[in-house]
Amino acid sequence: MSEQTPALSLPLIQPSQAQKHVTHNEALMRLDALVQAVVLTRDSTSPPADPVAGECHIVPSAAVGTWSGQDHALAYFDGTAWQFLTARPGWRVYVLSDLQTVIWDGTAWAGEATSLQNLSGVGIGTNSDSTNRLAVAAEASLLSHAGAGHQLKINKSVATDTASLLFQTGWSGRAEMGTAGDDAFAIKVSADGAVWNTALSFDPASGFASGEAVQSGPADVTPGRLMRTDYGYGPGNVLGVVSENAGIPTGAVIERGSTANGDYIRFADGTQMCQFNATLAYISAGLCSAAWSYPMIFASGSMPNVQGTLDSDSLALTAPSVTVAGVTGLTVSGLGSTNVTLNVNTLAGASFGSGESVDLRVLAIGRWF
Template sequence: MSEETPVLSLPLIQPSQAQKHVTHNEALMRLDALVQAVVLTRDSISPPSDPDAGECHIVPSAATGVWSGQDHALAYFDGTAWQFLAARPGWRVYVLSDLQTVFWDGSAWTGETASFQNLNGVGIGTNSDSTNRLAVSSEASLLSHDGAGHQLKINKSAAADTASLLFQTGWSGRAEMGTAGDDAFAIKVSADGAAWHTALSFDPGTGLATGDAVQTSATDTSAGRLMRADFGYGPGNVLGAVSESAGVPTGAVIERASTVNGDYIRFADGTQICQFNASLSYISAGLCSAVWTFPAGFVSGSTPQVQGTLNSDSLAASAPSVTVAGLTGMTISGLGATSVTLNVNALASASFGSGESVDLGVLAIGRWY
């Protein structure tokens, strides 16, 4: 007949055994230590100097004193001496100093790890529910990297579903950002949780922005709205081709160019300035004249202002027959949207010679729309 039970190694009373109570009591002491097993420590290498009856410990490696050579055993004090029980794989013991349950895996005491897969819910500082399966009540939450970067992923099943972050006041929505109802990333705000404004929405195909926070037209000057590149002006469109639609500028601020007929500057407000160094040819003894075709036409039906300045330094070479004192100021005729005739007359006391000319700096100011 075996002297011990096969699992807990409890001593068995033998046939015709004297003092059977000793064996019986020893078995009860072992049951007292093993059932609902609790130990004080598992890392003290020296046995306590004044243990209480029933006190139990897991003996660590390299223990000293009466625990020497009992590595990994359960040491319990029966009130008189230390008793040692060799653990079997699967035994579980609660360690008071660690506030943790450990089990013997055959070679070491190992802390139990609960399975956190497919949980119905997790509540940290509060209760989770069927909708909010993860619920956290805390002053802050930290998500950090594990050696490099870190991504927070919010996935939805289809484009028409919602993947967003919702910000609330008193459980009432005040701001939301994400992809709600489509795949365009949007930022929405609300004052009461009922009426919502899409402040910004970014087209997933182009990345371009629309929304209540963006200008609706070139004439939209609502305070707080963001200026669209095509409605506002900056380094990219201050200089370029000016244009308009129904009197509203739609192109650049300033356009400047040159042709064989001179230079012109157009402004977004409709102003146009043309300038040219004109040479008025001999027509008769009393007249030098030239037709100036503007380098850029003015708006149809307009009458731009035309001014001329005599180049007196060149007069001696181009028209030696006359002097500045012998000439009238510049006059014009045939003024239209695309050209003008420039005239300089000689006074009665002077006359032009055949082949002579007069150089003028001319300026025309008007509107291009």
């Protein structure tokens, strides 16, 4: 018959054994130490000076005194002397000094591995709840890379759900960024947590921006708003094709060009100027005239201001029969939005010769809308 139990090595009472109570009491003492096993320490290399009955320790390596040579054993004090129990793989012991359960793996006492899968909640420095299943109270939280980078993923079930980051003051919302209620990424702000303004929203299909922080129209010059490229002006649209919608400029700032009828320049405010080097042909002794169709028409029904500059040197070559003092300045007739007739008349005592002409630099100023 074996003298010990196979698992806990409890001493067995033998047939015809004298003083059976000694063996029985020793077995109870071992059970007292092993059932719901709790030790005070696992790193003290020497036994305490005044142990109390039932006190138990894990003996570390290189222990001294009465613990010498008992590395990794459970040492329990039976009230008179230290008794030592050799652990078997799988034994669990709670260490009061560490507030931790350790397991003997056959080589060392190691902390008990706890599965972190499908936990109902985790609170770090605070308590989690049914909504905030992960709760952290700390000065900072670090999410670092493993490899080349790190992604923080916030997933929602359908487009109408919310996937966002909410920033609060005193548990009252002040700013939110993410996709809330649709798939457009938005940045929202609030002064009180009740009324929210969408400062910026980005269309998921085009990437275009909108929101309170962006111009609402070409005439919107609200301080602090961001300018839209189609409502503002810069190097890309200072010079180009001018246009308007209900009197509001929608194109470039300046448009310029030329045709066979002269040069023109248009401004976004509606101003238009046309220039032309005109030759007025001989009509009669008292008149040289020419019709001028503008290189760009003026606003329908408008009559631009037409001016002309006469060069005396040129007049001496093209109309030697007269002098500058003998002719009028430019006069116009048939003034309209598309063309005008340019006239230079002689004064009393002067007359043009047949085939003579007058060269003028003419300028028409008006509006294109």
